[in-house]
Amino acid sequence: MRILLVDDDDALREVLTQRLSVENYAIDTAKDGQQGWEHISTYDYDLVILDVVMPQLDGVNLCKHLRSQGHTVPILLLTSQDSHDAKLTGWEAGADDYVVKPFNEAELIARIRALLRRSHTNPLPILTWGELWLNTNTGDSLYGGRELSLTAKEYALLEMMLRDSQHVFSSEEILDSLWASEAFPAEATVRSHVRRLRNKLTAAGAPPDFIATAHGHGYYLKAIAGAAVAYPPSPPDIIVPQATDTDIPNTTPSPQPPAPLTEQQRQYQTLLNQTWQQHQANCLAKVGQLQSAVGDLAQNRLAATAQAEAYRLAHTLSGTLGTFGLHQAMQLSRQIEQEIHPDLYLESSQAQALSQLTTNLHRLISSTITLPLDDAPNASNHDQTVRIMVVDDDPIFLQTIFHQLQTSGFDVSTLDDPQQFWQTLETTSPDVLLLDVQMPQISGLELCEKLRTNPSWQKLPVMFLSIFGDAQTQHRAFSVGADDYLAKPITGQQLSNRIHQRLQRVRLLSG
Missing domain, CATH: 1.20.120 (Four Helix Bundle (Hemerythrin (Met), subunit A))
Structure with a gap:
């Protein structure tokens, strides 16, 4: 993805260019608002970062001008002004986000990722196509469970194609999106990168035409029969309610009676x-x-x-x-x-x-005297006890999930007051964190967002378990750093399986 950074601070431009390049972004820079306007008039960008105070044309006025000319590109303002009025001026100018200097680089990268996701057809951080899996938060890529060792450009190319999986990308589009304006690569460069990426995918088990060629037009992801990903794809870690027997005709034999309970x-x-x-x-x-x-x-x-x-x-x-x-x-x-x-x-x-x-x-x-029979969890056969921390303001839910997870062999801690979150987190030191979305005082989304900026807990697997099953809430959860999102109700067996799947994936990615 291509980003324009406009700032009159030479040192900041250099540092941010290096940092964003590491994140697989193609960066163009300008030292004042007038140069920034010339770049935007010439090239297409996925995101524009503007300093507020600049010579010739300041960031706020450039932002206003872009919006008045119909530019819808996401705009992030950088400024040392932390007052409410300064932020209000930025919002009114049409900015999408506002970051105060000095800023935490990890927070800035997270904000950039969130803006880029919201502006694309598929706004989710977990991208899949058949057996291909990309985590745009961490930069990890897998095919069939095998890790792909990709260069920055190969990763960026794959992400771009996954973001818009129904599109045929011409060589010109790929060059414009993945290379800075001063790079001047030739079309042969695109062919070379596509060839190397195909070879790496094939070595991991993908078909040779996983990235197909439309002669005279460009490159696209070949449709895969039976692929789990629709357009736009849903993240692989969301439980989607299954169709009931009233939704589809009964064309299969009657199911066998369930096995007796242990x-x-x-x-x-x-x-x-x-x-x-x-x-x-x-x-x-x-x-x-x-x-x-x-x-x-x-x-x-x-x-x-x-x-x-x-x-x-x-x-x-x-x-x-x-x-x-x-x-x-x-x-x-x-x-x-x-x-x-x-x-x-x-x-x-x-x-x-x-x-x-x-x-x-x-x-x-x-009238409910006895609960309907549901899937009861089986005890875990894993040797190592897994510590689970559950945060939810509903004490009844906490009591029930405590028994569900404990029966599955987990070491469970529960918390119904999110204001005691950090103290309990340090004391418990969990392997997995389960959060509710909506809670009084501070929501699970806010807790997750703060967790991801804390170096001690950035890699802790966070799973949301919420009554909200809508796509908007799920997208918000992933944008603040969630690893998984499950909609209530969920059986004890389903929850146990998902926790173990998440831990297996963590172990796989950590090598």
Whole structure:
């Protein structure tokens, strides 16, 4: 990807050029706003970094001018001004992000990656195509589980093709995207890089035409029959809800009855039912509070704060019910959650429908004496005990997941107060961190973002486990450094498998 850096500080330009080049970016530089404008008028860039204070044409005015001329390229402003008014001026000029000098290089790189992801068709940091896997956060690349040893240009070429996997890239496009303007490479350079990249992919097990040639047009990724990646591709580490038997015709034989539960699994099911019996009344109390809020809505006296509290209750209830495998009740709670979102203006006419939803939810919860049989986790056969730290503000969920993971052989620590996160993290020293997305005081997204700027914890595997299954929330999680994202509800066996898969991948990448 090609970046333009505009700054009148010679030393900063040199240092950043070297640092960004290491990250596989092609860098053009300019020392003032006028030169920057000339570059942008001549070349196409994936990102523009502007210093605010520069001679001839400052960064804010250049940013305004670019936006007035219809340029949509992401713009990041660099400045020593940390005041609210200075930042507001930058936002109003059309900037996409604002970084204050002196800055942490790792933070700047993370911001750049996030901006570049948001501006591309596929905004996710994990890119896949068949058995090819690229992690743009770490620069790691694998094919069929085998590590690829790529040069910076080979990696950048592969990333560009994965970002827009339906596009045929001409030699000119590749040259413009991957080489700085002063490099002046020939088209033969592109052919050479493509040939070497093909050889490395083939050596790892890829077909010879994995990167195919459209004669007279350019290069593209060949479609792979049965590839798991659609367009745009979903990250490989997100559990996507499977189609139900009402979505597709039944053309396969009836499944065999499940194998009988082991003694350990029976003990787990018993424990889960005991936990449900302890918390069923609490769930019904939450429904009662929701019904009270609906009653206030019917009387046109539901305050904004009460609506926000009702939304929080419905959200927590959704996660709890999903954890216990009560999927129908969870869906009702999710529907209530969506209907009473704090951003929505509610009218008394909506109370009747909400009242019916809460009544049905109360009936389902109160009639559930024994939980439906779900996949109970098996004990792990791994020799080394894995330490798991789980952060979630729902104590019922924490209690349930503690038993799920402990039954699978993990050493589990739970935390329901995110404000004690750092102290607990240091004490626990986990091998894997599980985070909820939405929590009071500080969200899981904020914790993950801060974790990635801490040298001691930058490489700790972080998995989000959340009731939010939408693509936007998943993208936000990956943009702040998540390694995996799982949507509640999830069975104990699924969660155990995903944790072990994540640890295997960490071991593979660490060599």
